[in-house]
Amino acid sequence: VGPRTRPKDSSSSPIIMSIPEEDEIKNEGETAEIVVLDENGEPMSKNALKKKMKAEKAAQAKAEKEAAKKAAPTRAASSNTGGEEEEETIDPSKYKENREAAIEQLGKDGIDPYPHKFHVDHRIPEFCEIFESLAEGERRDDTQVSIAGRIQSVRGQGKLYFYDLRGDGAKVQVMSDLKTYASEEAFYEIHRIIKRGDIIGVIGHPGRSKKGELSIFPTSIQLLSPCLHMLPHAKGNNAG
Numbered sequence: 001v002g003p004r005t006r007p008k009d010s011s012s013s014p015i016i017m018s019i020p021e022e023d024e025i026k027n028e029g030e031t032a033e034i035v036v037l038d039e040n041g042e043p044m045s046k047n048a049l050k051k052k053m054k055a056e057k058a059a060q061a062k063a064e065k066e067a068a069k070k071a072a073p074t075r076a077a078s079s080n081t082g083g084e085e086e087e088e089t090i091d092p093s094k095y096k097e098n099r100e101a102a103i104e105q106l107g108k109d110g111i112d113p114y115p116h117k118f119h120v121d122h123r124i125p126e127f128c129e130i131f132e133s134l135a136e137g138e139r140r141d142d143t144q145v146s147i148a149g150r151i152q153s154v155r156g157q158g159k160l161y162f163y164d165l166r167g168d169g170a171k172v173q174v175m176s177d178l179k180t181y182a183s184e185e186a187f188y189e190i191h192r193i194i195k196r197g198d199i200i201g202v203i204g205h206p207g208r209s210k211k212g213e214l215s216i217f218p219t220s221i222q223l224l225s226p227c228l229h230m231l232p233h234a235k236g237n238n239a240g
Contacts, residue, residue: 095230099195103226106193113226118201121145125170128214131206139207139217147172147216148201148224151194161191165202165216173215174202180217190221197227 036044044052090098106113122130127147134140149167156162159178164171181187194200204218 092230096228099226099228102193103228106223111193111223113223115222115224118148118222118224119146120148120201122147123170124149124165124167124172127172127206127216128170131214134206134208134214136208136212137210139205141205143206144203144219145206145216146201146203148199150199150227151196154194154196156191159187163194163200165200173209173213174204174218174221175207175209175213175215176218176221180204180219182219186220190223194221194223195227197229197231198223199225199227 036049103113122145124147127145131140147165147167149165149172152164152166152171154161154163161174161176163174163176165174176187176191178184178187201222201224202216202218203220203222204216207215207217209215
């Protein structure tokens with residue numbers, strides 16, 4: 001049985017599938033053959049059809065993979081920024097309950113939330129004194145140091161996170177960007193875990209932001225002691 005005639009159309013017509021009418025099937029047990037036409041109106045061979053279907057399937061899989069890849073950083077970033085704001089609006093007892101559950105899950109995932117050791121090169125006041133002379137926008141990528149302190153505030157957007165880190169009465173900014181960090185997976189994982197009030201260890205390069213803030217640009221951040229309680233927000237420069 002020949003294929004039906006394709007209707008005329010000035011635009012590019014889609015592939016047409018031609019199926020014989022019931023009265024055209026001579027034998028009751030005969031299977032109706034589906035004929036697929038190419039863009040020129042000619043029946044496609046089985047091999048050509050298989051190749052076309054395979055190519056379409058591969059293109060769809062690639063598109064889905066790219067979409068998932070683009071969505072992952074957004075989900076990971078929002079899990080800390082939006083989640084941080086949302087968590088601190090709930091009841092303090094509920095906050096503590098959620099935090100305890102999260103810390104327990106870290107242990108199950110093989111992450112020690114209370115590591116025994118973290119080497120510190122400088123206390124925060126020493127860090128501030130040593131690198132005070134750095135100019136705005138200057139960054140010493142040839143120098144790597146380690147410091148530790150408590151997170152006073154958290155600000156995050158996309159691939160860039162800011163933390164005010166305090167210790168021994170001094171403060172330094174942690175300016176964490178994806179390009180400097182050890183890996184993309186580790187970057188989003190640590191920023192999902194750490195919260196305001198946590199004590200963290202930071203390994204990275206000293207520098208100043210373009211706004212003149214003395215900072216450390218981390219290649220690695222480690223949770224040293226999580227804070228289970230919701231802390232009051234500091235006012236002015238009186239946090240410690």
